[in-house]
Amino acid sequence: xxxxxxxxxxxxxxxxxxxxxxxxxxxxxxxxxxxxxxxxxxxxxxxxxxxxxxxxxxxxxxxxxxxxxxxxxxxxxxxxxxxxxxxxxxxxxxxxxxxxxxxxxxxxxxxxxxxxxxxxxxxxxxxxxxxxxxxxxxxxxxxxxxxxxxxxxxxxxxxxxxxxxxxxxxxxxxxxxxxxxxxxxxxxxxxxxxxxxxxxxxxxxxxxxxxxxxxxxxxxxxxxxxxxxxxxxxxxxxxxxxxxxxxxxxxxxxxxxxxxxxxxxxxxxxxxxxxxxxxxxxxxxxxxxxxxxxxxxxxxxxxxxxxxxxxxxxxxxxxxxxxxxxxxxxxxxxxxxxxxxxxxxxxxxxxxxxxxxxxxxxxxxxxxxxxxxxxxxxxxxxxxxxxxxxxxxxxxxxxxxxxxxxxxxxxxxxxxxxxxxxxxxxxxxxxxxxxxxxxxxxxxxxxxxxxxxxxxxxx
Amino acid sequence: xxxxxxxxxxxxxxxxxxxxxxxxxxxxxxxxxxxxxxxxxxxxxxxxxxxxxxxxxxxxxxxxxxxxxxxxxxxxxxxxxxxxxxxxxxxxxxxxxxxxxxxxxxxxxxxxxxxxxxxxxxxxxxxxxxxxxxxxxxxxxxxxxxxxxxxxxxxxxxxxxxxxxxxxxxxxxxxxxxxxxxxxxxxxxxxxxxxxxxxxxxxxxxxxxxxxxxxxxxxxxxxxxxxxxxxxxxxxxxxxxxxxxxxxxxxxxxxxxxxxxxxxxxxxxxxxxxxxxxxxxxxxxxxxxxxxxxxxxxxxxxxxxxxxxxxxxxxxxxxxxxxxxxxxxxxxxxxxxxxxxxxxxxxxxxxxxxxxxxxxxxxxxxxxxxxxxxxxxxxxxxxxxxxxxxxxxxxxxxxxxxxxxxxxxxxxxxxxxxxxxxxxxxxxxxxxxxxxxxxxxxxxxxxxxxxxxxxxxxxxxxxxxxxxx
Ligand SMILES: [Zn+2]
Numbered sequence: 032x033x034x035x036x037x038x039x040x041x042x043x044x045x046x047x048x049x050x051x052x053x054x055x056x057x058x059x060x061x062x063x064x065x066x067x068x069x070x071x072x073x074x075x076x077x078x079x080x081x082x083x084x085x086x087x088x089x090x091x092x093x094x095x096x097x098x099x100x101x102x103x104x105x106x107x108x109x110x111x112x113x114x115x116x117x118x119x120x121x122x123x124x125x126x127x128x129x130x131x132x133x134x135x136x137x138x139x140x141x142x143x144x145x146x147x148x149x150x151x152x153x154x155x156x157x158x159x160x161x162x163x164x165x166x167x168x169x170x171x172x173x174x175x176x177x178x179x180x181x182x183x184x185x186x187x188x189x190x191x192x193x194x195x196x197x198x199x200x201x202x203x204x205x206x207x208x209x210x211x212x213x214x215x216x217x218x219x220x221x222x223x224x225x226x227x228x229x230x231x232x233x234x235x236x237x238x239x240x241x242x243x244x245x246x247x248x249x250x251x252x253x254x255x256x257x258x259x260x261x262x263x264x265x266x267x268x269x270x271x272x273x274x275x276x277x278x279x280x281x282x283x284x285x286x287x288x289x290x291x292x293x294x295x296x297x298x299x300x301x302x303x304x305x306x307x308x309x310x311x312x313x314x315x316x317x318x319x320x321x322x323x324x325x326x327x328x329x330x331x332x333x334x335x336x337x338x339x340x341x342x343x344x345x346x347x348x349x350x351x352x353x354x355x356x357x358x359x360x361x362x363x364x365x366x367x368x369x370x371x372x373x374x375x376x377x378x379x380x381x382x383x384x385x386x387x388x389x390x391x392x393x394x395x396x397x398x399x400x401x402x403x404x405x406x407x408x409x410x411x412x413x414x415x416x417x418x419x420x421x422x423x424x425x426x427x428x429x430x431x432x433x434x435x436x437x438x439x440x441x442x443x444x445x446x447x448x449x450x451x452x453x454x455x456x457x458x459x460x461x462x463x464x465x466x467x468x469x470x471x472x473x474x475x476x477x478x479x480x481x482x483x484x485x486x487x488x489x490x
Numbered sequence: 491x492x493x494x495x496x497x498x499x500x501x502x503x504x505x506x507x508x509x510x511x512x513x514x515x516x517x518x519x520x521x522x523x524x525x526x527x528x529x530x531x532x533x534x535x536x537x538x539x540x541x542x543x544x545x546x547x548x549x550x551x552x553x554x555x556x557x558x559x560x561x562x563x564x565x566x567x568x569x570x571x572x573x574x575x576x577x578x579x580x581x582x583x584x585x586x587x588x589x590x591x592x593x594x595x596x597x598x599x600x601x602x603x604x605x606x607x608x609x610x611x612x613x614x615x616x617x618x619x620x621x622x623x624x625x626x627x628x629x630x631x632x633x634x635x636x637x638x639x640x641x642x643x644x645x646x647x648x649x650x651x652x653x654x655x656x657x658x659x660x661x662x663x664x665x666x667x668x669x670x671x672x673x674x675x676x677x678x679x680x681x682x683x684x685x686x687x688x689x690x691x692x693x694x695x696x697x698x699x700x701x702x703x704x705x706x707x708x709x710x711x712x713x714x715x716x717x718x719x720x721x722x723x724x725x726x727x728x729x730x731x732x733x734x735x736x737x738x739x740x741x742x743x744x745x746x747x748x749x750x751x752x753x754x755x756x757x758x759x760x761x762x763x764x765x766x767x768x769x770x771x772x773x774x775x776x777x778x779x780x781x782x783x784x785x786x787x788x789x790x791x792x793x794x795x796x797x798x799x800x801x802x803x804x805x806x807x808x809x810x811x812x813x814x815x816x817x818x819x820x821x822x823x824x825x826x827x828x829x830x831x832x833x834x835x836x837x838x839x840x841x842x843x844x845x846x847x848x849x850x851x852x853x854x855x856x857x858x859x860x861x862x863x864x865x866x867x868x869x870x871x872x873x874x875x876x877x878x879x880x881x882x883x884x885x886x887x888x889x890x891x892x893x894x895x896x897x898x899x900x901x902x903x904x905x906x907x908x909x910x911x912x913x914x915x916x917x918x919x920x921x922x923x924x925x926x927x928x929x930x931x932x933x934x935x936x937x938x939x940x941x942x943x944x945x946x947x948x949x950x951x952x953x954x955x956x957x958x959x
Contacts, residue, residue, distance in 0.1 A: 073591065082690050084724065321696075
């Protein structure tokens with residue numbers, strides 16, 4: 032039988048926050064294209080005696096991500112040290128969070144093919160710091176490794192899901208949605224190419240059998256887990272998952288169990304390569320960071336932060352469908368990026384104002400269609416200019432929709448024969464009605480527009 | 491009386507009255523260090539050029555009528571405080587050539603207050619020890635008996651103050667590193683409440699315990715220094731915004747107190763030490779203070795808690811010394827540092843964490859509670875600082891737990907983050923200094939300084955000087 036296995040996939044995503052300063056010191060947190068080691072200080076260089084002081088803004092943003100993912104915000108949280116040696120890790124440990132993350136037990140709802148919904152559980156959202164960057168170069172014929180500490184201490188948020196995904200498609204839907212939420216919160220640009228968003232899926236396969244003509248899925252999670260690292264695009268994550276499913280299926284088919292290990296994704300060869308087995312798994316010797324007192328929130332502080340949350344895409348889409356009669360399909364396109372959604376909403380505001388002043392305005396459908404069809408760039412045009420432009424283009428000058436409709440209806444009523452001709456298939460007959468209308472309207476409306484409107488009315 | 495016998499208050503008066511200039515004063519101390527330090531080895535690095543430069547600046551300021559709390563005062567700082575452009579080694583060869591680019595908050599505050607820095611004092615390497623014998627720059631010797639240990643880890647600071655090489659010095663205590671050497675060298679040593687003085691720029695040992703503090707001839711000097719050092723530091727998230735008092739002015743009015751005495755502290759000390767401390771307690775009683783018997787946890791439990799917590803933190807804190815960015819490689823770590831890294835790595839390992847670190851944290855909470863309850867009944871607690879007088883050099887060999895045993899009486903209060911002060915209470919039959927500690931509640935520095943000052947007024951032991959041969 033074909034699908035003997037159901038993939039069990041969990042995801043760890045690192046998001047680099049775009050705070051002005053680093054996580055534990057005052058250094059400029061931007062590092063892309065900067066002179067190496069120009070944004071450093073005793074703290075992010077791990078000099079003797081330097082102490083970390085947490086960045087309040089970064090912590091608030093971490094909480095916001097947690098809130099956007101429907102997480103619980105515990106009132107007490109703390110930082111821990113994750114100890115390991117690596118040349119790019121200045122202190123010999125990374126300040127992270129172990130057993131008391133800033134946010135936990137959330138969920139996110141995905142929209143899959145055919146508007147099918149799926150809820151994925153979020154295990155935790157926690158805060159940590161980035162490491163420096165190793166550069167391997169040849170200087171004067173000598174191979175050397177250099178370290179750039181500009182990235183050292185840049186705030187990172189790690190978002191961990193439960194192993195709820197069953198396909199690469201679901202994973203991709205999740206990543207897109209997560210990226211969208213992060214961008215809506217304006218806490219990171221979540222640009223994969225710049226390493227602002229990093230993905231680590233863990234994949235295993237669960238067997239299912241057919242017993243008494245019923246599907247029986249093994250209720251327990253698989254006893255192994257394969258983590259794949261070095262994935263830097265949404266497409267590669269799909270490739271990597273597909274590859275792993277095939278690789279692990281083959282092993283299971285042979286009656287063996289895949290090794291629990293960490294594998295690296297090789298994008299050129301489109302395959303994963305073993306990096307570290309379970310036996311070599313690191314013991315990070317976590318313990319509470321003594322340099323930073325536990326962080327305690329008052330419920331008011333959490334509530335206050337919640338009240339500052341922007342409206343998120345799901346809510347917007349729902350509202351657009353309900354309040355403006357926009358189709359789900361169109362609402363989703365408009366809400367995809369916050370800037371466009373805001374442009375849409377401002378355009379509606381402008382039109383409402385015009386209506387209130389009894390001036391020429393536009394209906395929701397026209398606004399929606401124009402925004403989508405003209406691929407509006409909200410950076411390049413103001414909502415008010417946009418409205419004027421549409422009004423000019425449609426030339427509904429000095430006449431509003433209702434008036435136009437009543438004039439056209441009068442013409443339809445007065446030309447019964449022509450209407451009947453048109454309805455019986457003589458499409459050209461409509462041009463007579465257009466001519467009548469144009470005379471009546473004295474050029475206030477374009478002929479095309481009149482024709483379209485008449486066609487609508489004659490349906 | 492000679493100039494180097496004077497306290498900070500007296501020296502400053504002489505400077506402001508123009509009886510002597512800061513440069514003359516500094517030269518006098520430099521000469522003293524030059525002639526004496528071969529005997530004691532109190533210093534890892536001397537900064538005489540810098541000192542003279544600072545002294546000239548101080549003289550200029552005095553001429554301009556300026557006044558600063560420590561203007562022109564010749565001081566030394568323990569070598570685990572980072573000092574900008576001045577070598578800072580923590581007495582380890584790993585940092586033999588390390589010159590910091592920045593000042594620790596303590597050093598910065600002292601410079602801002604006008605001090606003349608004479609040098610960086612010797613210590614146990616990385617502050618690992620209670621004798622200075624683990625220093626890669628050789629042990630410091632006790633000025634009262636050159637064949638004996640000065641205590642540690644701030645042994646260089648203690649010896650320098652006791653021998654009048656400096657007017658005062660800065661030490662740091664994790665558990666006993668200020669009070670201990672102060673006791674064996676017969677000086678005043680104040681360990682402030684954890685979080686009272688910034689740790690920023692102090693080469694970290696046990697991060698949840700480290701407390702910088704003054705080591706001085708008199709209580710008033712300690713109070714003056716604490717005024718300068720204490721306070722919230724935006725660079726150290728563990729410092730408290732508890733208000734900083736005018737500690738030196740709080741000394742004058744004699745407060746009557748209830749003094750707690752716990753037998754466990756005397757049982758763990760040598761008989762002669764206990765007797766000396768008891769004499770001091772009797773004197774305080776005569777002054778009108780109430781003595782109350784209390785029962786504290788046996789301090790021996792604190793040894794286990796301290797050993798586990800501190801080793802764990804050490805193993806993590808020393809991870810950065812990989813020789814990649816500064817200093818030398820790990821091969822330069824001494825035996826004691828290696829032992830501590832190994833033990834701390836073990837106690838934090840998965841599978842052992844719960845049995846060691848977590849359990850130690852729980853006992854720590856119990857010890858904190860124990861003191862909290864005690865301070866509901868008493869204002870201060872008094873006991874011997876160390877169980878014995880200064881032992882002979884070499885006596886710590888083959889005893890890796892020497893420090894923990896020697897510091898048994900100061901560990902509980904360190905673990906609880908309390909403040910404490912060592913006061914000289916006279917000499918034993920071998921003419922070696924004996925010390926008692928006055929332990930106060932968190933942020934009760936004013937209280938312990940007040941009682942210490944009352945005692946000092948009556949006894950004046952600080953006027954006794956070692957006969958340096
Ligand atoms: Zn920095």
